[in-house]
Amino acid sequence: MAPAVPRSGDAIFANVERVNAELFTLTYGAIVRQLLTDLEEVEEVNKQLDQMGYNIGIRLIDEFLAKSNVTRCVDFRETAEVIAKVGFKMFLGVTASVSNWDTEGTCCSLILEDNPLVDFVELPDTCQGLYYCNILSGVVRGALEMVSMKTEVTWVRDMLRGDDAFELQVKLLKQVPEEYPYKDDE
Amino acid sequence: MIVCIAVVGHQNNPLYIQSFTEADDALKLHHIVHCSLDVVDERVNNPKKSGPMLNETFLGLLYPTENYKVYGYLTNTKVKFILVTTDLDVRDADVRNFFRRFHSAYLDAVSNPFHVPGKKITSKTFAERVTNIVKSVSFHTTG
Amino acid sequence: MAREVSESCMDSLLTEIVSSYCNVLYATKPELAARRIEAIGYQVGHQLSERYTMERPRFSDHLEAIKFICKDFWSELFKKQIDNLKTNHRGTFVLQDDKFAWLSRMSGEPSTETRGSAPEAGNKAAETTGMHLYFPCGIIRGALSNLGIPCAVSADISNLPACSFVIRIKV
Numbered sequence: 001m002a003p004a005v006p007r008s009g010d011a012i013f014a015n016v017e018r019v020n021a022e023l024f025t026l027t028y029g030a031i032v033r034q035l036l037t038d039l040e041e042v043e044e045v046n047k048q049l050d051q052m053g054y055n056i057g058i059r060l061i062d063e064f065l066a067k068s069n070v071t072r073c074v075d076f077r078e079t080a081e082v083i084a085k086v087g088f089k090m091f092l093g094v095t096a097s098v099s100n101w102d103t104e105g106t107c108c109s110l111i112l113e114d115n116p117l118v119d120f121v122e123l124p125d126t127c128q129g130l131y132y133c134n135i136l137s138g139v140v141r142g143a144l145e146m147v148s149m150k151t152e153v154t155w156v157r158d159m160l161r162g163d164d165a166f167e168l169q170v171k172l173l174k175q176v177p178e179e180y181p182y183k184d185d186e
Numbered sequence: 187m188i189v190c191i192a193v194v195g196h197q198n199n200p201l202y203i204q205s206f207t208e209a210d211d212a213l214k215l216h217h218i219v220h221c222s223l224d225v226v227d228e229r230v231n232n233p234k235k236s237g238p239m240l241n242e243t244f245l246g247l248l249y250p251t252e253n254y255k256v257y258g259y260l261t262n263t264k265v266k267f268i269l270v271t272t273d274l275d276v277r278d279a280d281v282r283n284f285f286r287r288f289h290s291a292y293l294d295a296v297s298n299p300f301h302v303p304g305k306k307i308t309s310k311t312f313a314e315r316v317t318n319i320v321k322s323v324s325f326h327t328t329g
Numbered sequence: 330m331a332r333e334v335s336e337s338c339m340d341s342l343l344t345e346i347v348s349s350y351c352n353v354l355y356a357t358k359p360e361l362a363a364r365r366i367e368a369i370g371y372q373v374g375h376q377l378s379e380r381y382t383m384e385r386p387r388f389s390d391h392l393e394a395i396k397f398i399c400k401d402f403w404s405e406l407f408k409k410q411i412d413n414l415k416t417n418h419r420g421t422f423v424l425q426d427d428k429f430a431w432l433s434r435m436s437g438e439p440s441t442e443t444r445g446s447a448p449e450a451g452n453k454a455a456e457t458t459g460m461h462l463y464f465p466c467g468i469i470r471g472a473l474s475n476l477g478i479p480c481a482v483s484a485d486i487s488n489l490p491a492c493s494f495v496i497r498i499k500v
Contacts, residue, residue: 019339021332027342029299030372056341091335120297122309241386262382263475297376
């Protein structure tokens with residue numbers, strides 16, 4: 001087989017075009033603010049953020065596969081590691097870690113302690129129930145779906161709510177073994 | 187000792203005020219801050235008075251009272267920082283340094299997407315940071 | 330070193346702002362969608378101008394502030410400066426970017442949304458490009474507003490591949 005050596009997150013990040021994180025952070029913040037004004041219900045905003053994330057995830061996966069030289073992961077375990085170490089790094093510039101595996105190896109947590117989305121953010125009391133970073137759950141779900149892994153992604157810990165880290169639980173629901181990295185007919 | 191630090195918006199609307207002294211002094215300090223705003227406006231709108239320092243953010247000593255020294259700082263976005271201190275022997279460089287750190291904290295506070303421009307700063311993080319900056323700054327010249 | 334993220338993160342966000350507001354939230358009201366997109370830009374510009382003017386003395390006049398937008402501000406955002414600045418000396422400024430980052434990538438982006446068949450795609454592309462530009466217009470308006478210069482900002486893409494931003498200062 002002789003696959004190409006997968007590139008490290010740091011190496012990829014050093015080579016992609018990058019922008020000031022502040023622009024990104026403030027843009028995301030303004031989006032959340034505007035959505036809250038327009039949708040009013042926190043739950044609706046959570047849903048919209050997740051949907052936006054999903055739309056982004058299904059596109060970012062192409063760039064990810066192209067730049068990372070990752071050979072197709074058949075294994076959910078390997079996939080999770082790659083998302084944490086390479087995926088997060090090459091886009092957000094930060095690495096996540098993976099832990100809390102269940103015995104079957106179909107459920108784990110992605111843990112992020114440094115998150116550019118939340119720089120400067122302090123949630124007001126009126127935003128109880130808001131998952132500020134919900135776009136991330138959509139991105140992960142969307143990206144994984146494109147490599148034939150249907151997942152359920154939920155927040156376990158949220159630093160904006162006082163926890164010590166961001167923890168996303170990723171639960172594999174269904175995996176369809178596939179010859180190509182992504183479906184052509186969808 | 188720094189006794190009061192205030193942030194005032196471009197319409198002279200109060201955005202933040204923190205006193206580091208007993209409660210009954212607070213009113214007096216608010217009054218001092220209020221008076222200093224006129225001095226800032228005059229300083230900034232009257233080029234003759236400011237000379238080459240016209241566009242600098244650090245406005246220097248606004249006015250001394252019997253017991254206090256009042257310093258001003260005006261940002262590009264027309265936000266005023268007013269510092270009131272009981273230290274009488276103060277170096278400009280130290281005050282500049284204070285304002286620089288304070289400005290940095292202010293920037294982060296207004297970068298919170300939930301902060302409403304023109305409204306008071308309610309961030310607890312900001313209050314903590316300001317307290318820490320005040321504690322760590324000493325205007326006393328040693329020796 | 331200042332924190333960075335990949336350009337694709339920012340591009341993705343921008344695409345999604347336009348997509349959400351134009352296709353979902355205000356699907357039948359493009360005027361409202363445009364205003365919301367502009368408002369998002371406005372908040373960003375307002376906050377960025379605060380940050381990027383921290384280390385510098387105050388601007389003496391409008392022209393200095395506009396030059397700041399053209400040089401330092403634009404550089405922070407796009408790693409390049411505005412290529413050409415024109416004014417009629419009566420409150421209107423035209424800022425031309427010969428290779429505006431968000432224009433060259435956005436308009437080429439194939440949509441993965443299932444909306445519109447091929448013949449409509451051309452029109453949709455033009456509409457979407459126009460919509461994307463409300464965001465940077467908002468950024469400029471927010472930045473200048475925070476510097477004490479109320480204005481109206483619009484984009485002009487009649488001279489592609491250049492993109493011009495027209496600033497009209499309110500008296």
